[in-house]
Amino acid sequence: MNVTLRQLRAFVEVVRCAGFTAAARKLHLTQSATSLLVRELESQLGLPLVDRTTRQIALTDAGREFLDSAERILADVEHAVANTQDLVQKRRGRVTVATTPFLAGNFLPEVIARFQESHPAITVRVADLSTEQIVRVVDSGDADIGFGVFPQMDVALERAVMLRHSLGVMVPSGWPLAQRRRRLNWADLEGQPLIGLATAGGFRSLVDPLLxxxxxPRVPRFEVGHMSTAVGMVEAGLGVTVVPAYVGALVRSTRARFRELHEPVVHRHVELVWRAARSLSPGAEAFRACLVERCKQL
Structure with missing residues (x-):
């Protein structure tokens, strides 16, 4: 059986318009073409749906029963098409972004606020996770995009550099190290109480050889799991912590100061990752564009 939507539409309109002539005008077809579509449908079903007279049409018992199903099918198709158009036009949808706790709390809120101004019907879900977890949820499809630092990955994801910043150090505002100058050398950290990230993260593998x-000394006085925690401990005057420059730009605090580290200058990339074999939804594409624009400003 090969029933088409055109045949269903012709049958429903003939019934609604109570005749082939009016239905043909609504369908922008000739009367003979409209009649042919209904006859083809009846042939496919193997029974008549309408009784034709010179002045009017009347539904058969089979036609009356089939009409409800035909109208429901057409309504479902129209609803599906409308939903798809809403997605294409970015009038609705959902985007899941996986990122680190620091970026989730200090960078993404402003991006989301700007995005919602132009796309209020698209829901944004933020998953604040470790780097390893970000890679996993993006690869599995549980998140549309990942945003963070990915020096090494066991899976193949598409990636694009969003931010490129040198490393620096967050210092309590009242400490002499914060008052000396805008730039410090790595050797200036000797004798300072260090607050380090856990060795499980990739950041320590970058920082420890430089120290x-x-x-x-590479063994920190305090060891924490998240960069936001390390910054909070700096603000409490417990020590200093090495961070990328974007952390210094995002932390708006009077209790801590960011100083760039030189000799050597070391850069760190924040990247966007997504599945190589998966097309982003229109909503996710729109959010990515908004994220790119904010990164350019930062």
Whole structure:
């Protein structure tokens, strides 16, 4: 059986318009073409749906029973098409972004606020996770995009550099190290109480060799799991912590100061990742564009 939507539409309009002539005008077809579509439908079903007279049409018992199903099918199709158009026009949808707790709390809220101004019907879900978890949920399709630092990945994801910043150090505002100058050398960290991130993260593998080269003890006085926690401890005057420059730009605090680290200058990339074999939804594409624009400003 090969029943088409055109045949269903012709049958429903003939019934609604109580005749082939009026239905043909509404369908922008000739009367003969409209009649042919209904006959083809009856042939496919193997029974008549309408009784034709010279002046009017009347539904058969089978036609009366089939009409409800035909109208429901057409309504479902129209609803599906309308929903798809809403997605294409970015009038509705859902975007899931996986990122680190620091970026989730200090960077994404402003991006989401700007995005919602132009796309109020698109729901944005934020998953604040570790780097390993971000990679996993993006690869599995549970998140549309990931935003963070991914020095090494076991899976193949598309990736694009969003931010490129040098490393620096957050220092309590009242400490002499914060008063000396805008730029510090790695050797200046010798003797300072360090607040380090857990060794499970990739950041320590980048920072520790640099500290070791300058004779700075690599074992921190405090060890924490998230960068936002390390910054909070700096604000409490417990020590200093090495961070990317974007952290210094995003932390608006009078209790801590950011100083760039030189000799050497080391850069760190924040990237956007997504599944290579999966097309982003229109809503996710729109959010990515908004994220790119904000990163350019930062």
């Amino acid at each position: 070791h080269r300058e004779g700075v």
